[in-house]
Amino acid sequence: MALIDVKTAAARLTELVDGLDETTARGDSLLPGWTRGHLITHVANFSYAFTRQVEYALRGELVEVYDGGRPARNAAIDAGADRPAAVLVEDLSQAVTGLLAAWDRVGPDDWSRPISHRNSTLAHGIDATWRELEIHTSDLGLGATPDEWPATFCAHLLDFLRPRTPKGVHLVLQPSDGPVWEDGTGEERVLTGTLTSLTAWYAGRPTTTPVEGPEPELLPYP
Structure with a gap:
């Protein structure tokens, strides 16, 4: 996996949601029980959380993926899902841009640095980022498959x-x-x-x- 693959996946996702309208944002995603607002909020929150994973790892520190663990993660998704479509899109764009900038700061000797996510390393973390972006782009049900x-x-x-x-x-x-x-x-x-x-x-x-x-x-x- 190369960082260019993650950047390509990120571009496909942000382009797909550009111009999202309110009706589409409230529509169902392909994930049971989640609207597109839920899914966009999740990917944005994941991106913020992983930006922090990278930043702490580069300082030689570990940090919880989500403050408060999975219950707080789920509550934040529910709380953000019904925001206006333009806010959802802007939040996603900011979050993904920040995450890509964080990955750009990882040097050749940094990939073995540990992170809290799955008790793994930055090398595994960028793979997780790739999976998150590629799979959830299809999960939005907006034409990407x-x-x-x-x-x-x-x-x-x-x-x-x-x-x-x-x-x-x-x-x-x-x-x-x-x-x-x-x-x-x-x-x-x-x-x-x-x-x-x-x-x-x-x-x-x-x-x-x-x-x-x-x-x-x-x-x-x-």
Whole structure:
């Protein structure tokens, strides 16, 4: 993963919501129970939180991802979801711009610095940023779909999501436009489709083209 991939994903997201109107902002996203206002607020808040993760890491310090943990995170999303559309868009733009500026300050020797998010490192953190931007752009339901996910992102996401493969299942994904991907041991389940649709299925997202084969019941998102 390169920072340019994150910047490309960020540009796609901010361009997608530019000019958002009130009706569209109140409409449902593709995430159950969340409007687009909820989702935009979440991505903005994530960006602010991760900017802080980067800034503290570069000082050799750790800080909680969200003050007050997950309950405070959820409350902040609910509190911000119904803001005017223009405010949602401006907040997202500011948050993402600040986050990209923070990542720009990370030097070649900084990537192993620890962060609190998943008890990981800045190298893992920029991957998390990539996932957040790419996936939630599609989740907005504004025309962007997983079909736009780059092949490099699909490869990364499939690897990240390996904990979703059930025990006792040898999952084989056979894309029509990419290499075979396998995980697990046991009863073989072979699924076919495009790379983006197979990746979207594994991520629990709608697919634009069919995924064919005996689908196992996946474990929760890691």
